[in-house]
Amino acid sequence: MPNTKSAKKRLRQDEKRRMHNRSIKRSVRTQCRKVREAAAAGDVAQAESEIRKAAKLLDRAAAKRIIHPNSAARTKSRLSAAVVKAKRAGGAPAQGAAAS
Template structure:
């Protein structure tokens, strides 16, 4: 446990940041999951809408360094590939 006043404050700040980051990361994963589920379904329009929302959230997370920018790019690429594959299968 921290002993000094500064260390106690740093711990409080760290816990607050940890909670916020955990919630934002969970929300990001939910957006990605929605894209995967929509791509598995029949509605291509819903899948495109979910994809656009997920890409926006991924870019925002990468800009805030919540996740690494390369991880965001990799995820966007994989989701895009998945959507393209599901569109071809629907035809």
């Protein structure tokens, strides 16, 4: 336990920050799960809508260093790949195939 006044204040601040960061991380995880579930169900429109929200949350969390920026980029890449895979499975042509 902290003894000095400043150490006690730091403890209070750290606990408050930890709870705030946990809340943001939880909302990011929830949104990512929604994208994965929509993609797995083959609901491409829903997945695309959810991935925009997920990217926004990931970028904001990375900007505030709640999660590492590389981690946010990797997660966005994997979510995007899942949505593209769902599009292809749904019978929609790939982006490059439409031009040829």
